Structures are given as C-alpha cells and as structure tokens.
Amino acid sequence: MRPGSETTGKRSSLALPLLEVSHLSKAFPVRGGLLGRTIAHVRAVDDVSFVLHAGEVLAVVGESGSGKSTVAQLLMHLVSRDQGSIHLEGASVGAKDGITVRQLRRSMQIVFQDSYAALNPRLTVFETLVYGPRSNGASRHTSAMRAEKLLDEVGLDPARFAARYPHELSGGQRQRVNIARALSLDPRIIILDEAVSALDKSVEAQILNLLVTLKRELDLQYIFISHDLNVVEYISDRVMVMYLGTVVEQAATDAIFSRPRHPYTRALLTSKPTIDPRRRTTELPIQGEMPNPMSPPSGCRFRTRCPFADDVCAAQVPRTITVDQAANHQVACHMADPLSSHSRAAGMPA
Amino acid sequence: MLEFIARRSLQAIPVLFGVSVAVFLLVNMMPGSAIDVLLPPEATQELVDQVKRIYGLDRPIWQRYFSWLLLLLSGDLGTSVFSAKAIGPDLFDALKNTLQLAVLSAAVGFSSGTLLGFFAATSSSRAVDKVLSIFAIIGVSIPHYWLGIVLVVVFSVLLNWLPAQGMGEPGLPLSWEQIQHLILPVMTLSLIPMGIIARLVRATVLEVLSRDLVPSLDARGLHRPTVLRHVAKNAAPAILALMGLQFGYLLGGSILIETVFNWPGVGNLLNLAIFRRDIPVIQATILTLALFFVLINLAVDILQAVIDARMRRT
Amino acid sequence: MATLDIPGGQPDLLRHVRRRRRGTWRRSAHRILHDPVTLLAAAILLAIFLAVLFAPYMTAYDPYVGSALRRLRPIGTPGHWLGTDEIGRDIYTRLLFGGRLSLLAGVTPVAFALLIGGSLGLVAGYGGGWVNTVIMRTMDMFYAFPSVLLAVAICSIVGAGLTNTIIALTIVLISPIVRLTESLTTQIRSLDFVLAARASGASTVSILTRHVLANVLGPILVYGTSLVGLSIILASGLTFLGLGVPPPEPEWGAMLSSLRQAIYVAPINAALPGAMIFITSLCFNLVSDGLRHALDIRAINETGI
Numbered sequence: 001m002r003p004g005s006e007t008t009g010k011r012s013s014l015a016l017p018l019l020e021v022s023h024l025s026k027a028f029p030v031r032g033g034l035l036g037r038t039i040a041h042v043r044a045v046d047d048v049s050f051v052l053h054a055g056e057v058l059a060v061v062g063e064s065g066s067g068k069s070t071v072a073q074l075l076m077h078l079v080s081r082d083q084g085s086i087h088l089e090g091a092s093v094g095a096k097d098g099i100t101v102r103q104l105r106r107s108m109q110i111v112f113q114d115s116y117a118a119l120n121p122r123l124t125v126f127e128t129l130v131y132g133p134r135s136n137g138a139s140r141h142t143s144a145m146r147a148e149k150l151l152d153e154v155g156l157d158p159a160r161f162a163a164r165y166p167h168e169l170s171g172g173q174r175q176r177v178n179i180a181r182a183l184s185l186d187p188r189i190i191i192l193d194e195a196v197s198a199l200d201k202s203v204e205a206q207i208l209n210l211l212v213t214l215k216r217e218l219d220l221q222y223i224f225i226s227h228d229l230n231v232v233e234y235i236s237d238r239v240m241v242m243y244l245g246t247v248v249e250q251a252a253t254d255a256i257f258s259r260p261r262h263p264y265t266r267a268l269l270t271s272k273p274t275i276d277p278r279r280r281t282t283e284l285p286i287q288g289e290m291p292n293p294m295s296p297p298s299g300c301r302f303r304t305r306c307p308f309a310d311d312v313c314a315a316q317v318p319r320t321i322t323v324d325q326a327a328n329h330q331v332a333c334h335m336a337d338p339l340s341s342h343s344r345a346a347g348m349p350a
Numbered sequence: 351m352l353e354f355i356a357r358r359s360l361q362a363i364p365v366l367f368g369v370s371v372a373v374f375l376l377v378n379m380m381p382g383s384a385i386d387v388l389l390p391p392e393a394t395q396e397l398v399d400q401v402k403r404i405y406g407l408d409r410p411i412w413q414r415y416f417s418w419l420l421l422l423l424s425g426d427l428g429t430s431v432f433s434a435k436a437i438g439p440d441l442f443d444a445l446k447n448t449l450q451l452a453v454l455s456a457a458v459g460f461s462s463g464t465l466l467g468f469f470a471a472t473s474s475s476r477a478v479d480k481v482l483s484i485f486a487i488i489g490v491s492i493p494h495y496w497l498g499i500v501l502v503v504v505f506s507v508l509l510n511w512l513p514a515q516g517m518g519e520p521g522l523p524l525s526w527e528q529i530q531h532l533i534l535p536v537m538t539l540s541l542i543p544m545g546i547i548a549r550l551v552r553a554t555v556l557e558v559l560s561r562d563l564v565p566s567l568d569a570r571g572l573h574r575p576t577v578l579r580h581v582a583k584n585a586a587p588a589i590l591a592l593m594g595l596q597f598g599y600l601l602g603g604s605i606l607i608e609t610v611f612n613w614p615g616v617g618n619l620l621n622l623a624i625f626r627r628d629i630p631v632i633q634a635t636i637l638t639l640a641l642f643f644v645l646i647n648l649a650v651d652i653l654q655a656v657i658d659a660r661m662r663r664t
Numbered sequence: 665m666a667t668l669d670i671p672g673g674q675p676d677l678l679r680h681v682r683r684r685r686r687g688t689w690r691r692s693a694h695r696i697l698h699d700p701v702t703l704l705a706a707a708i709l710l711a712i713f714l715a716v717l718f719a720p721y722m723t724a725y726d727p728y729v730g731s732a733l734r735r736l737r738p739i740g741t742p743g744h745w746l747g748t749d750e751i752g753r754d755i756y757t758r759l760l761f762g763g764r765l766s767l768l769a770g771v772t773p774v775a776f777a778l779l780i781g782g783s784l785g786l787v788a789g790y791g792g793g794w795v796n797t798v799i800m801r802t803m804d805m806f807y808a809f810p811s812v813l814l815a816v817a818i819c820s821i822v823g824a825g826l827t828n829t830i831i832a833l834t835i836v837l838i839s840p841i842v843r844l845t846e847s848l849t850t851q852i853r854s855l856d857f858v859l860a861a862r863a864s865g866a867s868t869v870s871i872l873t874r875h876v877l878a879n880v881l882g883p884i885l886v887y888g889t890s891l892v893g894l895s896i897i898l899a900s901g902l903t904f905l906g907l908g909v910p911p912p913e914p915e916w917g918a919m920l921s922s923l924r925q926a927i928y929v930a931p932i933n934a935a936l937p938g939a940m941i942f943i944t945s946l947c948f949n950l951v952s953d954g955l956r957h958a959l960d961i962r963a964i965n966e967t968g969i
Contacts, residue, residue: 603812603813
C-alpha cells in the first residue's frame with residue numbers, strides 16, 4: 001500500500017514532534033498609490049500550524065496561491081516570518097535559547113520545482129554538490145567523497161555525471177542532482193516544493209520511488225508540497241490542505257482520502273483524476289475562482305465557493321476542531337464545530 | 351493610469367531638486383572664481399570684498415543656494431558676470447537655436463535608424479543585414495565632432511557646396527540660406543542616434559519575431575500590417591526609452607557640435623561661459639539642459655506606460 | 665563505487681572532473697577564437713596598443729619639436745608620411761605619443777568605473793531595501809545629466825589635465841554601470857539556485873562571488889568594453905574643448921582642435937587624429953559585440969558549443 005508507512009503505527013501522538021510550527025503568518029506588502037506607499041497586504045500565510053513527527057511524510061496540498069510554497073520558504077527562512085514560531089526538536093528557531101537559522105539549515109533542506117533554475121548554469125554537477133559541504137567547513141577531500149557517494153545514492157553514475165553541466169542533463173536527472181544536493185548537508189527533513197510536478201509521469205514515478213527508498217535508507221522526513229492528489233496519496237502519511245493561506249484540514253492520509261470533512265477537501269478529491277470507472281462524480285465541483293488574496297473573504301475564506309456557506313461563515317473565522325483524536329484529524333469549518341451557529345453544525349453526512 | 355502619471359511626475363521633483371543642488375555645488379566649487387576674471391590679481395583685499403558683496407559671494411553657501419533657487423523659481427535666471435546682462439533672454443534664444451538642431455537631427459536620426467534597423471531585421475538577405483549592421487556600428491563608434499570636421503572638409507573646403515560655420519539668419523529655417531547652414535550639422539548629429547537606434551531596433555524586432563507570438567498570429571491568417579502592428583507594440587517601449595535618452599544626449603551633447611560649426615546655441619554659450627568663468631551663465635545653462643533631460647525622460651516613461659501596461663506598476 | 669576510489673589518495677573523481685571540464689568560460693573563448701571580425705578588431709587594437717607603448721622606438725622625431733619651415737606638409741611628404749601639423753611637428757609621431765594619453769584616458773576610467781560601479785551595483789542589487797534605495801537614488805541624480813554635459817561640468821570645476829579628465833570620466837561612467845549591475849543582480853538573486861545556495865548555509869560573500877558574480881560578469885564585461893570606445897571619444901572631446909590635456913601635449917583630441925584651424929590649408933591632415941579615435945573606438949565596439957555573442961550563455965547551452 002503506502003510505502004514507508006510502516007512507521008506510522010509505531011509512533012504515538014504523544015511523542016515529541018520533530019518539527020513544530022505554530023501560528024505561522026506572513027503578509028507581503030503591496031506598493032502602489034501616489035507616493036509608492038504600501039496600500040495593501042497579500043496575506044500569503046495566515047495562522048498556519050502543524051507538526052511533523054519522526055518517520056513521517058507530511059503532504060501540503062492546495063491550489064496555486066494557497067500559500068504552500070510560501071510556507072516552504074518560511075520554514076527555510078528564505079523569507080522572514082511576521083508571526084509564529086518554528087521548533088526543531090523542541091528548540092525554537094531564532095530564539096535566544098534555541099537554535100540559529102544556520103543550525104536549522106543543517107537539519108532541513110529544500111528541493112525546488114524548477115530543476116533547471118535551481119542549478120547554477122556555470123557549475124558542474126560536482127561543483128554544485130560540493131558547494132554546500134565546503135561552505136560549512138568540510139574539507140575538499142571529504143566533500144568530494146561525499147559528492148561521489150551522493151550521486152550513487154540518487155542513481156547517477158558519478159563517472160558519467162559528475163562533470164556535466166545542468167543543460168547536459170534531462171529533467172529527471174537534474175532533479176536527482178537537486179535531491180543529492182539537498183542530501184549533501186545530511187539533513188533530517190527535506191522539503192519537496194512541487195519537486196516532481198514538472199516531470200514527465202514516468203520520470204515522476206522513478207523520482208518518487210527514489211524518494212521513498214532514500215527515506216527508508218537514510219531515515220528522512222519529508223514535507224511534500226504538491227497539488228497532485230494521486231502522488232500525495234502514494235507517498236504521504238499525513239496531509240495538510242491549505243486554502244488561501246490558511247489550513248482548512250489536516251489528518252492522516254487515509255482519513256483525508258476516505259473521510260474528508262472540509263467542503264474544499266471534498267471538492268478537491270472529487271476533481272482528482274482516477275482510473276477507477278466506479279468512482280463517479282457525485283459532489284458539486286468547485287464553483288468560482290479563488291478570491292483576491294489581498295482582500296480575502298471575511299470569516300471563512302472558502303465561503304464564497306462553498307455550497308454550504310451560512311451566515312456565520314461570513315461573520316466568524318472557523319475554529320480548528322479535532323474531529324478524530326486517533327487520526328489527529330483537524331478541520332477548520334463551522335459545520336464541524338458543534339458550538340457554531342451553522343445550520344449543519346450537527347455534523348455532515350460522511 | 352492617471353495615477354501613474356501623477357506618481358511618476360512627483361518622483362521627478364526630488365530628482366530636479368537634486369540636480370539643482372548638484373549644479374549649484376559643482377559650479378560654486380570652481381577654483382578660479384569670477385573674481386579672478388573681473389579683477390586683476392593685484393587688486394586690494396578691500397576691492398575684492400567690495401566686488402564680492404556686490405555679487406553676493408560673501409554669504410554662506412546654503413544661503414546663496416536658496417536665494418538662487420528662489421530667483422530661479424520666479425523665472426529669473428540671473429545676470430551674467432561677463433556681460434552684466436540678464437541671462438534669461440540670451441539663453442532662451444540660444445535654446446531655440448539648439449532645439450532647432452536637436453529636433454531636426456532627432457527626426458532624421460530616429461526615422462532613418464528605425465527604418466534601417468527594421469530592414470536589417472526583416473530582410474532575408476544576409477548581405478543586406480550585414481551592410482546595415484556595419485553602418486549602424488560605424489554610427490555608434492564615430493566621434494561626432496570629428497565627423498563634423500570631415501564633412502566640413504569635404505563639403506565646404508573641397509567642394510565648396512555648403513557653408514562651414516554659423517547659422518545664417520536666426521529663427522525658423524525657412525530660407526534656403528538657413529537650410530544650407532543646417533545641412534551639415536544635422537547630418538553630423540543625426541548619424542549617432544541613427545546608428546544606436548538602428549542597432550536596437552534590429553535587435554528588438556529580431557527578438558520579437560523569434561517569439562512564438564508572431565508565427566501564431568501569422569498562422570491565424572492575420573494580415574501582414576496587423577502582425578507588424580503587434581511587433582511594433584512589443585518593440586516600442588524599449589525603443590522609445592532609447593529615443594528619449596538619445597534626444598537628451600542631442601541636447602546635452604550639443605556643445606561639441608556647436609563648437610565645431612560655431613552654431614549659436616546653448617552649447618556654444620556654455621563653452622564661452624566656461625572660458626570666461628562666468629558662473630551664473632554656467633549654472634543657468636547646465637541646469638536648463640539637465641532640466642530638459644529629466645523632463646524628456648519623464649515624458650518617455652509616461653509614453654512607455656501608455657503603450658505597455660506592464661510598465662505602470664512601479 | 666569502490667572502483668573509483670584510490671586507496672589512501674584523493675578520489676579519482678576530482679581529477680576526472682577537472683580533466684573533462686569544458687567550462688563555460690572556456691567555451692566562450694572557443695567561440696571568440698572562431699569569430700573573424702572580432703579577432704581582426706582585437707588584433708588591430710593590440711597593434712595600436714603596442715605601437716603606442718613603444719612609441720619612442722617607432723619614430724625618430726620628437727613629438728614636441730617642430731620646425732617653422734615644415735609646417736602643414738601634406739600626407740606622403742618624404743620623411744613625414746602622415747604630414748606635419750601647424751607647428752611643423754611630425755603628425756605620425758604625435759599620433760603615436762598622443763595615443764598613449766588618449767588610450768589611457770579611455771581605458772582607465774572604464775576600469776575604475778567597473779570596479780566601483782560594479783561593486784555598488786552588486787551591493788544595491790543583492791542587499792535591497794534602504795541600501796538599494798540610497799545607492800540608486802544617488803545614481804539617478806547623476807543619470808539626470810547627459811554624459812557629455814556632466815563630463816564638461818566636472819572638468820570645468822576640477823580643471824584641465826589628464827588626472828582630472830580620468831576622474832571626471834570615471835564619475836560619468838559609474839552611473840550606467842551601477843544601473844546595469846543592480847538590474848542584473850536583482851534578477852539573479854531571486855533565481856532558485858541562489859535560494860538553494862542560501863539554504864545551504866553559505867556566507868553572503870561566497871554566494872556573491874560564486875553564484876551571482878559569475879553570472880553577472882559576462883554582460884558587465886560586454887558593456888564595459890563598449891564603454892571604452894565612448895570614453896576615448898569623450899576624453900578627446902574634452903580636450904577638443906580645451907578641458908582635457910593642455911597643449912603642447914600630443915593628445916588626439918587636442919591635435920584635432922589645433923589642426924582644425926588650418927582646415928582650409930591642409931584639410932586631410934586635420935582629419936587624421938579623428939580617424940585614429942574612430943578606428944580605436946570602432947574596434948572596441950566590435951570586440952564588445954564579439955564578446956556579447958561569445959558569452960551568450962543561452963546560445964552556448966542550446967547549441968552545446
């Protein structure tokens with residue numbers, strides 16, 4: 001079934017999470033107006049919280065503009081956060097008694113979507129791979145040996161590939177190099193920001209299998225950002241669904257796929273392409289377009305496209321409710337909140 | 351749209367201020383001041399102080415700047431130390447003469463440059479492209495003051511067809527005599543913008559043509575002129591920007607050509623003023639030219655934004 | 665994997681990489697060497713440079729000494745193959761010696777401006793924020809002046825002379841270089857591989873040199889070479905106006921100015937110094953074009969040459 005998920009059962013939800021993100025927020029200023037002042041903010045990420053446990057693959061799904069990539073950049077501290085905290089193994093990043101961003105980056109790395117843009121066109125594969133370790137103080141010898149080993153691990157023959165330039169590689173090969181680079185600093189967590197989205201399907205399958213193998217062999221954790229639900233179902237243990245910068249639902253993978261509670265999640269799943277002829281579209285597909293992120297709808301951001309929107313949805317931001325303790329299934333929806341005044345608050349049909 | 355114009359215009363104001371400060375500081379830091387020109391070196395300190403007081407040179411520099419600025423804003427460009435006349439009218443006349451040259455040269459240079467570049471880009475013959483490109487690069491590399499001299503040598507000295515110096519009658523070039531005087535300077539001045547514009551037009555048109563846009567338009571059966579209009583719209587912003595810059599250079603760089611042809615324009619005025627250490631004239635002249643340059647760039651930016659909506663977000 | 669290891673020694677991989685390396689710079693060099701026009705222009709420049717450097721050995725005359733008897737001799741006069749000027753000095757000799765000054769006044773400002781302007785642009789582009797604003801707004805003020813005007817203005821303050829000309833031209837040239845560098849740096853800095861470099865914990869200096877600079881250097885170099893031609897023209901132009909190198913120094917612009925007086929008597933002679941300026945500037949521009957073509961990384965990557 002789902003490879004790598006053997007560890008899920010072993011972990012208890014009370015174990016200390018490897019990565020804990022709380023109330024992460026980031027708004028980008030929009031300049032305009034007569035004097036070039038800041039006239040509005042794009043609230044790219046708004047009060048996002050999640051945890052990543054040891055041995056887990058957490059998937060982050062959502063449409064374009066949902067804030068997934070911004071979360072990745074915030075985690076890597078490539079962009080500064082406005083609010084919220086990030087804890088790695090209990091230590092707060094950036095706090096005085098915690099760890100520095102530099103130390104965080106030793107434990108967490110990222111693979112980008114555009115495999116070509118992610119590589120310096122003037123450096124060979126070898127030079128790209130040794131750059132990270134060398135920047136962190138490794139000797140030439142050690143870095144070189146490591147580069148060779150990494151190429152082997154990602155399935156590229158060092159003799160053939162080490163001296164190549166990015167334009168001499170195929171998309172899949174480039175992405176393998178990017179993965180190797182991410183591994184070069186020996187991290188524990190790798191963020192994969194739509195890392196397979198730009199590849200051909202067959203290549204995508206190969207890379208996914210590589211990722212699964214690496215996870216097992218090197219004891220890695222992944223944060224897998226994607227919009228492709230089939231891939232997500234294949235590789236992840238937990239799924240977090242984002243919409244317009246907020247988390248609308250998160251749960252263990254099979255809970256999300258078999259018992260989605262949020263209308264957005266349900267709509268997403270409906271539109272997931274599937275080979276099974278028995279699965280027919282029974283629910284309404286999503287209506288409308290994503291609203292302007294500079295002025296998101298009040299209350300629940302999804303309400304303008306939600307077939308179940310009620311008055312309370314415009315008035316209040318929905319609370320995050322845990323609907324299933326065992327699967328750690330959380331939903332941000334008034335319908336799941338017994339205390340809200342939503343007409344369907346008693347609970348949705350499964 | 352209007353907002354963009356207003357914003358861009360507002361942005362120009364601090365630049366203008368900065369320019370005025372720069373000009374003022376620049377000029378007033380000149381070692382040999384006007385005093386040295388007016389008075390002999392043996393003049394007594396008392397005399398020097400008196401002269402200083404008359405011309406207001408004994409006040410602190412920021413005071414002098416502000417009083418100069420105030421006068422400027424009320425339209426008074428100061429008085430020439432050399433001729434004791436008001437600078438304004440003479441500068442204005444000289445400006446008209448320079449503008450005549452600049453506008454005509456710009457018109458000739460831009461149109462011929464655009465045509466040249468366009469034909470170089472669209473012609474299927476590589477030879478034509480090569481020749482035109484060579485022509486363009488010559489235009490860019492040639493020292494225009496030298497070209498002026500060469501043209502004078504050829505057309506005035508050797509062939510005696512055209513006058514070598516001066517403007518003839520002042521005012522608009524309506525008589526043959528005036529036009530005669532214009533031909534050589536305009537030829538000289540227009541060559542460089544022609545070369546530069548031709549190169550840019552060629553490169554831009556080639557780039558636009560290489561995009562998938564054009565074949566897809568062609569494939570949809572659009573007529574040639576319509577496709578050309580699309581090409582023009584895409585190529586226009588960069589080319590316009592360069593034209594604006596070039597026009598500015600024509601104005602500001604007029605000093606060399608006007609010296610070669612003894613054309614009574616602003617550049618010539620500046621040259622003389624520097625020679626005579628006539629500070630007020632130098633200030634006024636440089637400021638006027640710089641002002642024009644800033645305004646031209648502003649106009650070009652706005653024009654660019656009108657054509658290409660993407661430029662409006664700054 | 666074990667087959668590539670040399671027991672106890674540096675891994676074979678390093679040497680293998682170095683050996684096989686056909687670097688992007690190397691490929692650019694390869695392209696240039698097969699471009700006849702650029703090579704010719706470069707050869708001419710080299711010839712001029714050498715001639716000018718070894719001027720005293722290339723001629724028997726003294727550039728400052730003239731003879732009233734031999735004023736304004738035309739081209740082809742025996743003993744003075746390029747004629748004499750209005751004071752009787754050999755033009756060929758003065759061209760050679762003048763070339764030293766003109767070339768110096770042309771190349772030095774560009775070199776300085778590249779150094780200063782390039783650094784400022786890098787800092788402004790990579791740093792962003794208020795650093796960027798301060799630097800770019802200051803540059804805007806300079807950019808508001810057409811180059812000739814600015815050069816004239818500065819020279820009229822600091823006075824004549826070679827050093828002052830170089831200073832003035834450097835200041836004039838810094839502004840466009842800063843603008844170009846800042847624009848390029850801003851583009852590069854948001855590319856994924858720079859983000860990846862930042863994510864790997866590299867220091868800012870390392871990122872700037874290894875990643876940003878390497879990719880920015882090409883266009884900057886191309887632009888710089890195209891500026892040399894302009895700088896020579898400006899320098900000679902300043903001297904022509906009397907603001908550059910004072911007489912009796914043999915500078916091309918000065919020669920042009922003085923020979924111009926005699927234009928009705930010896931027209932061809934008057935044109936000679938300008939021809940030198942033209943040829944030199946043209947060659948620099950041709951080399952610049954050739955460089956641009958050779959350093960075009962997209963074309964290199966696509967054709968694989």
